[in-house]
Amino acid sequence: MGLLDEKLAKHPFFSLAKQVKEQGIYPYFREIEGKQGTEVEMGGHHVLMFGSNAYTGLTGDERIIEAGCKAMRQYGSGCAGSRFLNGTLDIHVQLEKELAEYVGKDDALCFSTGFTVNSGVIPQLVGKDDYIICDDRDHASIIDGRRLSFATQLHYKHNDMADLERVLQRCEPDKVKLIVVDGVFSMEGDLCNLPEIVKLKHKYNASIMVDEAHGLGVFGRQGRGVCDHFGLTDEVDLIMGTFSKSLASIGGFIAANQTIIDSLRHTARTYIFSASCTPAATAAAREALQIIKNEPERLEALWDVTNYALKRFKEEGFEIGETESPIIPLYVRDLEKTFIVVARAFEEGVFINPVIPPACAPSDTLVRYALMATHTHEQVDRSVVILKKVFQELGVIK
Numbered sequence: 001m002g003l004l005d006e007k008l009a010k011h012p013f014f015s016l017a018k019q020v021k022e023q024g025i026y027p028y029f030r031e032i033e034g035k036q037g038t039e040v041e042m043g044g045h046h047v048l049m050f051g052s053n054a055y056t057g058l059t060g061d062e063r064i065i066e067a068g069c070k071a072m073r074q075y076g077s078g079c080a081g082s083r084f085l086n087g088t089l090d091i092h093v094q095l096e097k098e099l100a101e102y103v104g105k106d107d108a109l110c111f112s113t114g115f116t117v118n119s120g121v122i123p124q125l126v127g128k129d130d131y132i133i134c135d136d137r138d139h140a141s142i143i144d145g146r147r148l149s150f151a152t153q154l155h156y157k158h159n160d161m162a163d164l165e166r167v168l169q170r171c172e173p174d175k176v177k178l179i180v181v182d183g184v185f186s187m188e189g190d191l192c193n194l195p196e197i198v199k200l201k202h203k204y205n206a207s208i209m210v211d212e213a214h215g216l217g218v219f220g221r222q223g224r225g226v227c228d229h230f231g232l233t234d235e236v237d238l239i240m241g242t243f244s245k246s247l248a249s250i251g252g253f254i255a256a257n258q259t260i261i262d263s264l265r266h267t268a269r270t271y272i273f274s275a276s277c278t279p280a281a282t283a284a285a286r287e288a289l290q291i292i293k294n295e296p297e298r299l300e301a302l303w304d305v306t307n308y309a310l311k312r313f314k315e316e317g318f319e320i321g322e323t324e325s326p327i328i329p330l331y332v333r334d335l336e337k338t339f340i341v342v343a344r345a346f347e348e349g350v351f352i353n354p355v356i357p358p359a360c361a362p363s364d365t366l367v368r369y370a371l372m373a374t375h376t377h378e379q380v381d382r383s384v385v386i387l388k389k390v391f392q393e394l395g396v397i398k
Contacts, residue, residue: 025343027354035060038375048383050369051353055326056217056298057374058248064287071283079276087276095286104233105255109264112274114213114242114252115141120270121254126151130176133167137185161196168204177206183226184214187355189323191226198235209238217246222293249284251277302373309371309380316388317397326371337394338365348386
């Protein structure tokens with residue numbers, strides 16, 4: 001074994017993965033045999049799917065599939081270059097205009113993945129004389145974007161506005177101060193305190209970027225996101241979103257005023273030096289966006305089943321924290337038991353995801369249960385019965 005192998009073998013997560021594999025409770029990379037829906041086949045095992053981010057339930061919609069196929073027939077399977085050079089299609093530009101209008105901004109840029117939006121945009125917004133300020137529980141893509149920046153990096157305790165103000169007070173008043181925050185926190189399902197962040201923005205002359213990855217298609221008018229939900233779109237300088245959740249595709253975007261977008265169009269490295277979104281992915285996202293805007297009953301169904309599930313878990317004694325979204329954390333608060341819960345639930349017919357450090361504090365391990373608009377009350381009831389049985393067997397709940 002070489003030095004590189006020895007170093008990697010000592011990584012804590014590598015060791016943990018090896019340990020849970022030996023225990024037969026390894027929960028990752030399980031293969032789905034078919035379209036993602038509310039029920040799926042995995043290795044010949046039929047399970048209820050409560051581990052997906054497809055909040056609108058559109059990943060298997062025939063209209064979206066046909067839109068992708070049509071785009072491939074017209075444009076081919078890929079663009080063979082970046083947007084900066086030969087990789088811009090007319091449907092890329094059309095989607096950007098539609099997204100900008102949807103989230104209430106002048107213009108937008110589409111990236112190949114949501115992760116590369118944050119990792120590419122953030123370093124270009126702030127430099128060595130500036131400040132970037134993040135919530136402790138911001139997504140990994142925000143963290144990586146922050147790390148790539150030469151700005152002074154500061155953070156505040158999760159949703160603690162007094163701590164955010166303390167951080168802002170440390171900043172030089174005439175320097176750029178960018179607050180970057182998740183609209184919906186992806187593990188615990190709670191929302192950022194955007195109204196108070198906006199107040200602090202004005203008090204300290206800061207700017208705000210909101211990651212709407214888990215907010216689009218879920219909150220606001222026609223699913224326009226958390227910024228719209230709070231009526232604060234005009235107060236937010238940049239809005240980021242992904243296609244891989246409610247928009248049933250792959251990719252991401254950043255929306256802002258024309259000055260910011262024109263600057264990023266020529267400087268964001270993950271935009272300039274990455275191949276552009278495939279025709280199929282672009283067309284699928286466009287079709288999904290139109291469906292979301294034209295089918296308000298889809299959003300109503302999502303909130304109906306979400307509120308039902310929240311009620312059921314509370315009734316059965318689960319600890320679900322401060323969630324305000326279709327993401328429901330079921331706290332286990334024990335690392336090994338978290339893996340066992342996921343494995344036992346899968347055996348009983350429910351797919352859920354483990355959340356362990358560094359995605360949470362060691363004392364906050366949980367399993368993440370997420371709803372889609374296409375879930376039924378009956379499916380929720382079946383899952384609650386199974387999960388209650390597993391949690392009781394492990395002594396997590398009475």
